[in-house]
Amino acid sequence: METLAPASLPGARLPTLLSVVVPVFNEEGVVQHFHTSMSRILDEIGCPAEIVFVDDGSSDGTVRDVEALRDADPRIALLSLSRNFGKEIALTAGIDHARGEVIVVIDVDLQDPPELIKAFIAQWQAGNDVVYGQRIERDGETATKKLTAFLFYRTMRKLSRVDIPADTGDFRLMSRRAVDALKLCREQHRFMKGLFAWVGFKQCAVRYHREARVAGTTKFNYWKLWNFALEGITSFSTAPLKVATYVGFLTAAFAFVYLIWIVGKTLLFGDPVQGYPSLMAVVLMLGGIQLVTIGILGEYVGRMFDETKGRPLYLLKQLLPAQAVEEVHTDLFAGLTGRPAHAVVEARTPVR
CATH class of the missing domain: 1.10.287 (Helix Hairpins)
Incomplete structure (x- = not known):
């Protein structure tokens, strides 16, 4: 792993609460590997934290695995969507319910190294609101996948009115004010990489070497990638x-x-x-x-x-908050709807 940022800033304060948002879909057997690596990093960072797993309608034992981990680790929260809404919506749900002063978005496959979160926090301590990982190499991917990714990012930079950094994914850190701004964007067709860039604020990159998957298989085929690219272009360019x-x-x-x-x-x-x-x-x-x-x-x-x-972006089937977080949230909208925590908890305009 290569990084162009320090791992910490001596004397700088840590976040009051660090939220790690992790979308999962049919990742049975993978979440344990992820939890082991992430727990070690969170312990090394030493600030209060929660790991928010967002299950996007998995049909395997993913939810069971997360619930078992939650029984052993009070930092784990679980959001289960009522069906498969897609990764972009799952990310949105996790960000909506993350309670931290700082929020990190990361995939469960460990292609993006959790160790980089330390460098992200250092850049946040230096005054950046958004710190994103920028890939130098992409191990475990075919030449076709690398070529199409290269062409897509360059095309988006040419066509879009928003400066979307090249060779970046969803792996990033966001400050609370950047997250609050992002939560105001409630469009149905969501291209999160574009929205991350659109909110603005002070942003910087941390470069790193992207590893191959530790387990499991990718859920994106070329047809899905084509539709994803089409979504990005039509969402941010005419x-x-x-x-x-x-x-x-x-x-x-x-x-x-x-x-x-x-x-x-x-x-x-x-x-x-x-x-x-x-x-x-x-x-x-x-x-x-x-x-x-x-x-x-x-x-x-x-x-x-x-x-x-005007439909809601998603529906929640289950919401299990992190037990270690001092302020326990149940239904974010219970005061408005009177419904229990497992009912519909998404609204067009988030309540803060």
């Missing part, structure tokens, strides 16, 4: 709409020039227009461009439709 407009203008200009050439050739040289093959090729090309343009428009209209429905 460039596809502009491209469709430019292509339309260019196609119209080409068709106009071609028409003049055909008419002039026929009038001057008496050369008749060639038969149906050329006509069919032009029609198919124009039809294809129109369908692509309609598809691009449909992506944005569909997102507008989802936003107007």
Whole structure:
């Protein structure tokens, strides 16, 4: 592991409470490895902490494993979503319910080293509100995956109006005020890497070497990665709409020039227009461009439709707070809904 930040700042204060948010989905047998590594790091840091596991509708024994760990470690909290909502929503749920002065987001597979949290805290002590891990190498990934990730981040930087750092994932530390700002963003289609950058505040990178998975398998295939990339581009850029407009203008200009050439050739040289093959090729090309343009428009209209429905981002099936945290929270919205902690506890606007 390589890092370009100190592991601590002598004399600087530690967070009053450190929350570690960990989304999990079908990670039976992996959470134990993660807990062993994370517990060691939290013990070394020495400040009060909670580990918030967010189960995204797992169908294996993930919840059972987390509950067993919680029985032995009072720092563990468990949020179980009512179904599989996707990683971005699971991250949102965990961040909504994290109670720390400082919140760290990390994956359970240990590709992102928990040891780096010490360097994150040092940068927070130096005055940064957001400290993100920036990958130098990506072990355990295919050349195709590395190439597509490289192209995606560079494309996003070119198209987006938000400066999204290259080669970064969800692994990062956020101050309480950055988290409170993030919780104001309640759009249905969530691209968290973009939202992390959008909230602004003082941010810095800590570079590191990303390891291969310690156990289990990734839940992302290439189709899911494609949809994820599409989500990111359409959430933070209108460039596809502009491209469709430019292509339309260019196609119209080409068709106009071609028409003049055909008419002039026929009038001057008496050369008749060639038969149906050329006509069919032009029609198919124009039809294809129109369908692509309609598809691009449909992506944005569909997102507008989802936003107007006003549905909650997620529903909680179970909420088990960390027993070690002095102030025990049950239902964040019990005062408004009168419902028990295991009922629906998500609202469009978070209550703080």
